[in-house]
Amino acid sequence: MSISRRQALLMGAALSVSLTAGACGSSDDGGSGAEPLSDADLRAALKAGGSITVWSWNEPMKQVAEDFMAKYPKVKVDLVNAGTNTDEYTALQNAIKAGKGVPDVAMIEYYALPQFTLAKSLADLSELGADKLKSAFTPGPWNAVRAGTDGVYGLPVDSGPMALFYNKEVFDKHKIKVPETWEEYFAAAEKLHAADPKAYITNDTGDAGFTTSMIWQAGGKPYTIDGTDVGVDFADAGSRKFAAGWQRLIDDKLLAPVTSWADEWYKGLGDGSIATLVIGAWMPSSLQSGVKTAAGKWRVAPMPQWESGAAKSAENGGSSLAITQASDKKTLAYAFLKYATVEAGVQTRIDQGTFPATTEHLGSRAFRNKKVAYFGGQRINQVLAESAKQVVPGWSYLPYQVYANSVFNDTVGKAYVSGTSLQQGLKSWQEASVKYGKEQGFTVK
Known part of the structure; x- marks a missing residue:
């Protein structure tokens, strides 16, 4: 985009x-x-x-x-x-x-x-x-x-094949290795915040598109569609894998409580207090136009993997x-x-x-x-094009995903502001999606 x-x-x-x-x-x-x-x-x-x-x-x-x-x-x-x-x-x-x-x-x-x-x-x-x-x-x-x-x-x-956008200056300053797995990413989050309490590995206050993309990369297939027969199941293995991993960042307060695309978000990307973004390949133009002060500091790496040595991505x-x-x-x-x-x-x-x-x-x-000056002359399209080849196949969206996304903050979003867990939030999202689907005449299970 x-x-x-x-x-x-x-x-x-x-x-x-x-x-x-x-x-x-x-x-x-x-x-x-x-x-x-x-x-x-x-x-x-x-x-x-x-x-x-x-x-x-x-x-x-x-x-x-x-x-x-x-x-x-x-x-x-x-x-x-x-x-x-x-x-x-x-x-x-x-x-x-x-x-x-x-x-x-x-x-x-x-x-x-x-x-x-x-x-x-x-x-x-x-x-x-x-x-x-x-x-x-x-x-x-x-x-x-x-x-x-x-x-x-x-x-x-x-x-929007996904990749890891990271602030190399921040990583070098705190001697943080570019994470290849999500376990390494979670460890980097702890190390960074311990070294600088004002710095966070990333921001997240709850976003439906990010959540579904992360579940997608983890191998989850919570939506099954066959015409008007619909299945919604956020208890599948991929959904649980993402929820359990990301919950660690929420529990340990390792996520910047900043909403994406807000002024504070752009500021954080510029001053290094938000050190990475796991996001779609359309992001470079937004960094170049919206975070000009960080020119030369950012780089792009493959999306961290749930299993070491894997090469799986998702669209965002x-x-x-x-x-x-x-x-x-x-x-x-x-x-x-x-x-x-x-x-x-x-x-x-x-x-x-x-x-x-x-x-x-x-x-x-x-x-x-093509070398991109903003990213220190890195050939970022090589990374992003490879990600496009590695998108996990078989993903489906609901035939009423627009509605489902609109109630995300009322369900999964609670995990970011209360004692509700991500898995509990996903269950609530599932229940709301099933209820709405049935009201619209779908056969939903």
Whole structure:
């Protein structure tokens, strides 16, 4: 992601889910049963021209849209910022329900995509030929845009394979070795805070996206999805592994009580009182723009492992571009999607700080060998690209994950401010998620 991280990761208001919600409008070209689009079809649509409306809060998308229109002057892209994540999702859901004002294309984060897919609000892009693009994307983002055995409901815009961002100056000062395992990380947390009571290994006041990503890396699969049959189980081995380990940091008060993306957080990242972040690969641009005083101090290392010698990672954040079922300009919209996600638009976004989801760019020598001055000249993309290959397969989000994330602070979040344990908080989160799912008509266990 290259949008405001503060907004992108906030847990917003819940969106309602309706299992009976259908698409508004009708499909034109590339509807159900149509032959997949050929390159000739796309060229013809671009030559004929027309106007499409794209909802996106992503700043680099402005340049992508301008370049696209310059290349195809008969096409007009009306780029609209309808709000960031849940604000946009609420507006999109309302427009679909009303049957008017629905955009042709919408940016939707991976965790929210299942909600719109299940409600049949998005076009199946496999009917437009998107299933042929599997090899163009890394496994994590590609899995996130798929549903069922064949359906593709978005094309990845970016990705967030996780890594350890650390302040080398702080580590060197206190003679702390870069941790390769979580056990070493917990030991480093103790050593750092003992040496400087104002310094913490990291901050955490409770974040749904971080928690699910950590469980993901630990091998947890708390969500099982089969159509409208849903399972929620935070007592699985991966969830318990994360909860037990992270509880040690909470119990020993080794986490900075600072909320991410707040002014105090940026200050801590700059002055060394927050020494690491375990976060997605989109973070470099935020450090470079928001923590300029720490230029040259930060480095990137692989995500610590639960088992020594393992090489497992997870995704943290990331977005797709989807075509709404209501759009009557699906061919033109799909041409824009391809341009933005697998063609020239990818490099445009990389140049503005986006971490790509495309195998071509992640594997390119120029991308991997780029030295980043902010990180002391380190070739950080080598670490981040390897992480993308190591994402644990098989992760699923709930078809109402937007709602689930909105009640995280009322459940798991209590573990950070009371005597409630993380495992107890996860159980409460599970119960709330099960209850809501049943109320929405899902079969939940």
